[in-house]
Amino acid sequence: MLWIELILFLAIIIIGARLGGIAMGTMAGIGLVIFIFIFKLPVGSPPIIVLGMILAVITALSTMESAGGLDFLVGVAEKIMRKRPQNITFVAPLVTYILVLASGTQHVIYALLPVIAEISRKSGIRPERPIAMTDIAAMQGLVASPISAATVAMIGILSVKGVGLPQMMMVIIPSTILAVIIGSFTVFRKGKELADDPIYQQRLKEGKIVALESAKELDKKTLRNAKGSTFMFFFAIIMVVVLGIFPDLRPTFEWMVDGEMTEGQIGMGPAIMIIMLAIGGFIMIVFKADPAKAVGGSVMKSGIVALISILGIAWLGSSFFEGNRILIVDSISQAIEGYQWVFGFGLFALSIMLFSQAATVVTLMPVGLALGLDAELLIALYPAVNGFFVLPTYGTILAAISFDQTGTTKIGDKLVNHSFMLPGLVTTFSAVAIALMITYLT
Template sequence: MILMIIELLVVLLALYVGSRYGSLALGAISGIGLALLVFGFGMKPGSPPTDVIYIIIAAVTCAGIMQASGGMDWLIQIAEKMLRKHPDRITFLAPLCTFFLTVLVGTGHVVYTLMPIICDIAIKKGIRPERPCGVASIASQVGITCSPIAAAVVAFVTISNANGFDISIPQVLMVSIPACLCGLMAAATASFHRGLDLDKDPEFQKRIQDPAQREYIYGGSVTTLDKEIPQSAKNAVFVFLGALIIIVLFAIFQDILPEYSTVKAIKDAPDFTFSDGTVASAAALAKAKAVIPGITEVSTVKLKMNVIIQIVMITAAAIMILFCKASPQKAVRGAVWQSGMVAVVAIFGIAWLADTYFSNYTDEMQTMLGDIVAKYNWSIAFVFFLVSVLINSQGAVVVSMLPLAYSLGIPGPVLLGVLPSVYGYFFIPNYPSDIATVNFDRSGTTVIGKYLLNHSFMMPGLIHVTVSTLVAYALSMIIY
């Protein structure tokens, strides 16, 4: 038990130090923890989540190519037109815009262009920018559990199918999207009258008494409406959306999935002895594609969805390069591709580290937590949330913690119901989207706070996670 605790401290320390450095360090420093567990404590290495990583690479490449074509500018422009048309409703419309942008692209890092526009509209309308900005930043991350190409959703489906919970991407979205929208609207409602109006805020009024500050706050104007979007950029968006539709159709209509034949070992089949005395296991014979009655057999399997997603995304990226004037060189310099590759490294290191620890202590975990989890299945939501606070990645939380949850005997529908709880990294405001939002708010009303935790994202974040998890849990119990 003492050794188990020491090794857990190694895992937690690696995650903590990595989170302090951020970016690539989160995955890289997890490698130090992994090395200590394997070489220092002699633990058997776990398995890195290769399927999820491949999907992220394919999806991020496709989204990055679309950004390089100018397609992202068109989506931002469409969102801005709607926001400027209804500025008095910006506290509700801004989070919806950032949410659906993330749902489309699979990463929350696409909203940096839209966030200063949200601030500008609020200031010009006399609305306290903290109101729409705080919840819009939360919404930009919430969309990750609602995107058909996001790592968290794909990993949930892949791991669930491997553990006997047969579910597809559309079935996950049927629960996560309405639940997260309910959570966001609850957070937006709570934010609608948050804080003092600008004309009644003594700190803000004092700030604009300085002519330089007044010019900084009111003088500038941030917009994308004056930017001309070429037809090739619009075509890239259509290609990207077409790829998403194809993926969803494949996931809904499983009968149309391509099939192929393979040789598999018959369950509990004995070893086979050749005439020369050589012995081979059923698994080895299946790998060698040797068909032997009673030991191996030919079976037909459908192409897996993780492979389909990769093929469709890479193909769409190629089409945009060939026909939509998208520059690959520009794509790798873009925010979408770079943030996606950082996510790959983070998930690679974190998930491998976590799997190494938990796979070596599965029996002990079942003994310690089995009774609690059996009685209160939903309590796993607190574990997901706390891990997310530490590692700043919803995909990494799913990849590293979902196998453990299934090993503890938690039913798949319960885990689907608590899926929104994997977003907890707003709790400590060190995530790039939150920091950027604070910097974009020229009024100074969106803040980190003197005591770190009293920041502008805490209230909408907690309301969203609570409401969305409750709604998702109810929907999952009703549907499944």
């Protein structure tokens, strides 16, 4: 029965990924009906705290976007890249990494990609190099971000082991940023120069390449709100980090249990939710963020899609795991016996199917804990959840290909021989290797 359930589980993931959008979550709902009502598996449980933290962070990000904060950040990034166009292959991925790390969302990349393509073309640099690496850098920046959905999920799962945000960031930030630099070297001389590229020359002759218009300057009032909302959101990030470093700052409280007063302390999950919701409120009051615009923005829309997907897949995975806990734990335990780092390949493979770092985390990281893997090892293997570049069907990858008017960024004739494979493999495996070294040498 295990194999039938596993095949069904994988089939639902594949169908959901192909349909896209919220289909991952709704297809998982069909799987839950089969698992629970027909196969009589345990109900399992959705990751309520994780979902709550993700929703709160998305709410704060959406208000910042509504106030113009994301546009302001993209404008700053564009100015930095235009100052050193000859180094765009290194500058663009690093700027994108920092921007995604700070904002907690990969969606800023959609505004950066056409700028990177244009700067590259005008500088005579093959756009495929910085564009492909920028897409990979955004994935690494997301797992390094203290307020991304994936990191929030990791904190929620590893909190039972006493792991806090600072411990994670001390490993993940240096390992991923070094990996981005290493990955940039792999594409530095990739492909023909634009002057020698026949596809680009043909497109140029046919007039298929259109110059990009410069970004419009924000008026004084809009700029003030955009800057203010950005700084306030960063203040929220700092507060979260400080509360993680100094847990004594989190308030304690008393409540009655069985007729006796019991003292407790607010956990990091509720603390993050409270801070992010409050910051969203302050941005609306002080910097005039439009609530309707926040709900209709790209961050909120994509965030809701992520929430539905994580709700469904995590719940389906929980039901499948609880129904087969002993067999799964024993099988994986034997497979990785003496080589616990092999668990990272499982994370990498699952992320290819799920197209989501957060969904991969909430699906497989609890299995790692059940296997008795050290929290330090799971942190070091965390960057392995960035494997969804392998199949060039993810939104940011398709956008990168479409924004490169020169035709140098492409999907190969064998599907997997695309522009993102080499930098993706090198960067992801470098991040894990460096994280392992940091973990076990410090």
